[in-house]
Each structure stands twice: as structure tokens, then as C-alpha cells.
Amino acid sequence: MALPAEHIESATIAVELFDSNGPLHLECGLDFAPVTVAYETYGRLNKKGTNAIHVCHALTANTHAAGTPPQPGWWDGLIGPGKAFDTDKYFVVCSNILGSCYGTTGPSTFNPKARQPYRASFPAITVRDIVRVQKRLLEILGVRQLVTVCGSSLGGMQVLEWGIMYPDFCRTIIPISTSSKQSAWCIALNTIARTAIMGDPDWNEGNYTDQPRRGLSMARMVGMVSYRSPEELEQRFGRERQGGNAFDFSNQFQVESYLAYQGQKLVERFDANTYITLSRAMDLHDVGRGRGETRDVLKSIKARTLCIGVSSDIRYPTREQKELVTLIPDARYDEVQSIHGHDAFLIEFEHLNRIIHHFLTEAGV
Secondary structure (H helix, E strand, O other), X not given: OOOOOOOOOOOXXXXXXXXXXXXXXXOOOOEEOOEEEEEEEXXXXXXXXXXXXXXXXXXXXXXXXXXXXXXXXXXXXXXXXXXXXXXXXXXXXXXXXXXXXXXXXXXXXXXXXXXXXXXXXXXXXXXXXXHHHHHXXXXXXXXXXXXXXXXXXXXXXXXXXXXXXXXXXXXXXXXXOOOOEOOHHHHHHHHHHHHHHHOOOOOHHHXXXXXXXXXXXXXXXXXXXXXXXXXXXXXXXXXXXXXXXXXXXXXXXXXXXXXXHHHHHHHHHOOHHHHHHHHHHHHHOEOOOOOOOHHHHHHOOOXXXXXXXXXXXXXXXHHHHHHHHHHOOOEEEEEEOOOOHHHHHHOOHHHHHHXXXXXXXXXXX
């Protein structure tokens, strides 16, 4: 199923992994089926099935981590010949996560039993559920061991769970801008975003016909403020206005216009119930939940670990990644110096390429 290494173009493929005869056992206690997963691959899997890398995406991303059609992948800067995730050497997989709206089963997916989309009836899921689906996909693709699993934010939560749930399957792990458990600060931000969505007149308890556009846009605005940094917003926009009349409130500050634009962009490509489902999964994230003390759980990780923080990240501050390093046995820390905040993992490719390449080379993988 993999594309030749010299080609980075890729099409999204969908495969059904769970059915009524073998449903997915969710942490909430439900058996759930069917489950279809969308994914893309880059490079070739070797005969032993041991040169694979799994890329875990964040809240609103998708399978298209690299390549050109229909547009450049969100991690093009890291995936491809000669880059950190070298497709002449590695078989890179990026699958759309459970609960999303980009080809994998989620709230916007048609429910064959009800003969309508799941919408608000979609069950509560966790990061662990997401990882179980990814593991099944990799097994079907013939992957027997991962060189590394890497991701940021919600993706980083998945990475930690990979290291805990499948300690012998991952040779290394690279969690970026994440934490061992969702903080009260992040839960608060997600609560505001969800309240905005659920307060939209079109919400209809999640059983909407028309997307609650205003609420979803507001949720994105809240997110963008915390994904960037005060320094960046000051440098980019300051107190500049769109026009000249300071007392004309239609004459927006440039930062107002920026936030409105980002909100509209998400409305055009995302689903409100999906936002609710995945943000709640993030808030449930706690590696110690049901397992014991966080320090003991993290000590169980066998994979060599590179934790990466961003100097200006106000959503997942660097102290959270440094804490991970003190608790994971074979872990090291590196930091991206950037004014771009939490979103630096989508921008600072030169720095990320350098430190990830060095880590993988040092690990002998």
C-alpha cells in the first residue's frame, strides 16, 4: 500500500478495521462498530516491517501530513527525502484519529443503525481508544515495530500512550508540546471553546442540520489566542487598525481581523461535534488514570524518548515537558526557541529537523 520513496504525493486511503463481529472496546465501556480509518503513507515498508514511523496529528489536522495534492501537507517540512523523517529510509504513516471528520469514523459519520449521522450520539472516546485504533491499522499494514512515533499537542498525548500501552512496539518516541495530564488551564480554555459552540443558536443539542458556525468560529478564536504567543501577536499586529477612524468599530484592529479569519477558515473545514468530542478526549488525558501514580506509569516506558518543548508555549509550557524527562527512564529534553508559541511545531521546521535527526541518529534507528 505504500508509495515509492521517490514520490511524496499520496492519496488518502480508508479501511474498515472493526465490525460487529469484532468491535472496538472503548474505555467508556461500549463496544463500537463499524470503525473506518483514513490514512496516508510515504516511503516503503521493509520486509521485516521494522522501518515504520507513525505521525500523530493534533486536534483539527488530518492524514495529509506530507505531499502536494490537494495542497502541501501540514508536516511537509519534516517528511520527505533527506528530512528528519526520511522517506528514502522510513515508511511514514499518518492516520486520521478516531472521532475526527476527515475520513475516520466520528460524529459526522453516517450511523448505519440509525440511518443518519452519529452527531451527538457518538460515544465518549479517549486518547487510549485513539491509539488502539492506530495499532490495529499498523498491524494490518504489516508494521511489526515502530522506529518512532511522533506528534504534538493531542498528537503528543497519543505518543505518550503509545510508549505506555505498547512498550515493546516503539523503539523511540518523540512527544512535542504536551503533558502527562491535561492541566486545569487547558481544560478551562477548552471549556470556553465548547461553551461557545453549545451556545450557538444552531447547536440544537448537537443534532444540528446547519453547522453552528458562529460558535465554532469563536471556539477557534479562543484556540488561536493560546496557540500563539503574546510576543508574536504584538510583533505581527500591535495596535494597528484596518483603516483610519479609531471610533468606527467596523474599523477592526488587525488582530481582530486575524482571529475572525482563522475562525472562518475552521468553520469551512471542520465539524462542531468533532471539536466537542476531541477536546473532551484531551481533557480526559491523564496517563495515571486507572493505572496508579503518574511517576510509576511513566517509568514503565521502555522507548528512548525525546521530549520537545517550545520556549513561548503558553498552552503546554516547557515545565510540563521537563517534568516528563525527569520521570521517563531514558529521556532527554530539547527546546525550540521561538516566538510562535504552541504552533511552533508547524513553523520551526529547520530546528525540528535538526534535533529530531540528531536524536534518531544517536538512537541508531
